[in-house]
Amino acid sequence: MSWDFTYLFTEILFYKVLFGVSLIGALSGVVGTFSLLRKKSLISDAISHSVLPGICVGFIYEGSKNPLVLLIGCLIAGLISVWLIDFIVRRTKLSEDTAIAFASTFFFALGSVLLSYIVAGDNPEKVGLKDYLFGKAATISFEDINIFMYCGVAILVLIVAFYKQIKLVVFNVDFAASIGISIRLIEFMIAVITVLTVAIGIQAVGVVLMSALIIAPSAAARYWTNNLVKVLLLAALFGCLASSLGVFTSGIFEDMPTGPWVVTYLFLFVFFTLLFAPRKGWFSVLKRKRKTKGRIERENVLKTFFQLEESGVDNVRIQDLMQRRYFESSVLGKILNSLQKDDLLQKENNVYHLTVEGKTESSRIVRLHRLWELYLTKRMNFKEDHIHGSAESVEHLITPELEQELLRDLDFPESDPHNKNIPY
Amino acid sequence: MKNYSIEVHNVSVAYDRIPVLWDIDVDLPIGKIIGIVGPNGSGKSTLLKAIMGLISLSSGSVKIFGQDLNESRDKIAYVPQRESVDWNFPATVRDVVEMGRFQKGKLFHRLTAVDRELVDYAIKKVKLKEFENRQIGQLSGGQQQRVFLARALAQGASIYIMDEPFVGVDVATENAILELLTEMKNEGKTLIIVHHDLQTVSDYFDYLVLLNTRLVAHGPTTEVLTRENLQATYGGQLNLVAQIQELIKENEMPLREKGFEDK
Numbered sequence A: 001m002s003w004d005f006t007y008l009f010t011e012i013l014f015y016k017v018l019f020g021v022s023l024i025g026a027l028s029g030v031v032g033t034f035s036l037l038r039k040k041s042l043i044s045d046a047i048s049h050s051v052l053p054g055i056c057v058g059f060i061y062e063g064s065k066n067p068l069v070l071l072i073g074c075l076i077a078g079l080i081s082v083w084l085i086d087f088i089v090r091r092t093k094l095s096e097d098t099a100i101a102f103a104s105t106f107f108f109a110l111g112s113v114l115l116s117y118i119v120a121g122d123n124p125e126k127v128g129l130k131d132y133l134f135g136k137a138a139t140i141s142f143e144d145i146n147i148f149m150y151c152g153v154a155i156l157v158l159i160v161a162f163y164k165q166i167k168l169v170v171f172n173v174d175f176a177a178s179i180g181i182s183i184r185l186i187e188f189m190i191a192v193i194t195v196l197t198v199a200i201g202i203q204a205v206g207v208v209l210m211s212a213l214i215i216a217p218s219a220a221a222r223y224w225t226n227n228l229v230k231v232l233l234l235a236a237l238f239g240c241l242a243s244s245l246g247v248f249t250s251g252i253f254e255d256m257p258t259g260p261w262v263v264t265y266l267f268l269f270v271f272f273t274l275l276f277a278p279r280k281g282w283f284s285v286l287k288r289k290r291k292t293k294g295r296i297e298r299e300n301v302l303k304t305f306f307q308l309e310e311s312g313v314d315n316v317r318i319q320d321l322m323q324r325r326y327f328e329s330s331v332l333g334k335i336l337n338s339l340q341k342d343d344l345l346q347k348e349n350n351v352y353h354l355t356v357e358g359k360t361e362s363s364r365i366v367r368l369h370r371l372w373e374l375y376l377t378k379r380m381n382f383k384e385d386h387i388h389g390s391a392e393s394v395e396h397l398i399t400p401e402l403e404q405e406l407l408r409d410l411d412f413p414e415s416d417p418h419n420k421n422i423p424y
Numbered sequence B: 001m002k003n004y005s006i007e008v009h010n011v012s013v014a015y016d017r018i019p020v021l022w023d024i025d026v027d028l029p030i031g032k033i034i035g036i037v038g039p040n041g042s043g044k045s046t047l048l049k050a051i052m053g054l055i056s057l058s059s060g061s062v063k064i065f066g067q068d069l070n071e072s073r074d075k076i077a078y079v080p081q082r083e084s085v086d087w088n089f090p091a092t093v094r095d096v097v098e099m100g101r102f103q104k105g106k107l108f109h110r111l112t113a114v115d116r117e118l119v120d121y122a123i124k125k126v127k128l129k130e131f132e133n134r135q136i137g138q139l140s141g142g143q144q145q146r147v148f149l150a151r152a153l154a155q156g157a158s159i160y161i162m163d164e165p166f167v168g169v170d171v172a173t174e175n176a177i178l179e180l181l182t183e184m185k186n187e188g189k190t191l192i193i194v195h196h197d198l199q200t201v202s203d204y205f206d207y208l209v210l211l212n213t214r215l216v217a218h219g220p221t222t223e224v225l226t227r228e229n230l231q232a233t234y235g236g237q238l239n240l241v242a243q244i245q246e247l248i249k250e251n252e253m254p255l256r257e258k259g260f261e262d263k
Helices: A005-011 A011-038 A041-062 A066-092 A096-120 A143-163 A162-171 A173-178 A182-225 A228-252 A258-276 A280-310 A318-324 A327-340 A356-380 A388-394 A398-408 B045-053 B093-099 B113-125 B141-155 B171-186 B198-206 B228-232 B239-250
Strands: A345-348 A351-354 B006-015 B018-028 B032-036 B061-066 B076-079 B159-163 B190-195 B208-210 B214-220
Touching: A011 A041, A011 A143, A011 A162, A011 A228, A011 A258, A041 A066, A041 A096, A041 A182, A066 A096, A066 A182, A143 B171, A162 A173, A162 A280, A162 B093, A173 A182, A173 B018, A173 B076, A182 A228, A182 A258, A228 A258, A228 B006, A228 B061, A228 B113, A258 A280, A280 A327, A280 A356, A318 A327, A327 A345, A351 A356, A356 A388, A356 A398, A356 B208, A398 B171, B006 B045, B018 B045, B018 B061, B018 B208, B032 B045, B032 B171, B032 B198, B045 B159, B045 B190, B045 B208, B061 B141, B076 B141, B093 B113, B093 B141, B113 B141, B141 B159, B141 B171, B171 B239, B190 B198, B214 B228
Parallel strands: B018 B214, B032 B190, B032 B208, B076 B159, B159 B190
Antiparallel strands: A345 A351, B006 B018, B006 B061, B208 B214
């Protein structure tokens, strides 16, 4: 293995590849965002598989690996597959997933047949054509990069120019049509930019893995923000970053493929996102759950104090609490401490008293419990022995606004269905 | 000739060869709250889509203030069914209402100061000012319906076409919508609303179109809302028509022979 970093960074070839692949990654992120929002991520898979026969036909026609001719071959083949999927969905009883699976495998089979035909032939240019299957970033030439640049600029200009139209069609196609936007034109444009992106991308990551580059960056980006422009930029960043990391990895370790590494990094990003994203991420959800659980336990302790004082126990000790309601002793200790810290509870010689604030808070919880029990019996015809369980959980959920509504609806009642006072 | 907001001439529409609208011929007045009423599958939404040019007609034509749709798009605003979009879309209330100020021909489109004022006004009208920067998925169903309404308001049209705006909506939103509709009517706007709840029909609308694949009746609510008309609208599909529909599908029969549209 070669570990010569200085060699790596002085090599112009390396920069060339780095630039080309990063550009592809950023573009894929942007274009993929529209696929994601249209719920058409899978179509990119069909497109990437279907460009293989496009490349082969381009090669057979030209007799050499002229990048422009191959690109045009890709574009035509990709558009045919998009059209075919649309045609199958509209004109047959087959569903969209069937149509996509059919198109992607059929075109891939066709491409493989053509590829073996070319490989069996005696055109010396055929060497390297198989690299389109899994991609070989190192074969990117300056001519390729020129083409990437032109395509990239064209795609970005189209997206910026038609941004509002695209957004409208993606969000609400009927409304877009109602104000006179040509749906066919915009959908065709989205198809063209998707196919173009796939076509320039397969050289780096290959036919088989290209759809990951379209799907993954936007899927991750959507988790981090609710703003479309930010989703687009973030998807571009993810795509770009994963691509550069892929190029570095394959540059540092000899014989390491670029494409599979790019895809591996992408999925690390997605995985990281699923764990750490705000609100919807795994840790965020877990944190919310724990917070709620902690609040419920705390409120239960306060409620138990209220009930004990209601039944005449003035000097509450830990044993009294444990007798009245089951608490885990370690949890109970922590809650008692935190209640003291918040000045809801006072402790003298192992005897606890609610402070004034503590009384207010505990009576609020008991009030919600009893109000809800009353509501269940009065308005929803529940039997009196069936209401306690529901009130045990609902008491922790009722917001001040809902409480006001309950009070108004029940006209500030005095006692609950079990003839206990409702404390105010 | 009398002035109409929308003229529907002999319109027929077929989905997958099954006719869902048959020879609908109706002229709608100006400045009224018009209800399009009928049972499920009676073609109410289809009629709206036919008026808005969202589906191709098997035959017939539609005029808006006597003009073709393409010449009068800025006079007509469409409020689709709430369920027709994905509310997880990364957009705020304001983003969606701004879509109402979009002009189709313009590239690199930007809002002007006037546009922004109109958007502000529309958001306030539907009482969503405090939610304007919230992501649309974090709204209640009623609030989402009001977002769509605000977008239509921002369009500043004369005719408003709404597909089931009262479905899945809380009482507050229902009242807000009704208040808004009355206000708009008093400004001379025409409101055309697809509705399926018979209970509320006479409270909401002053003009009715009763539909069940074919036109059953149309006219002022007090005249049209009779037992016989309702029987005809809701009394189930006509058996013979249903059988003909099946035959048309089985035989791959064109609904109209070619050349009919040109007449």
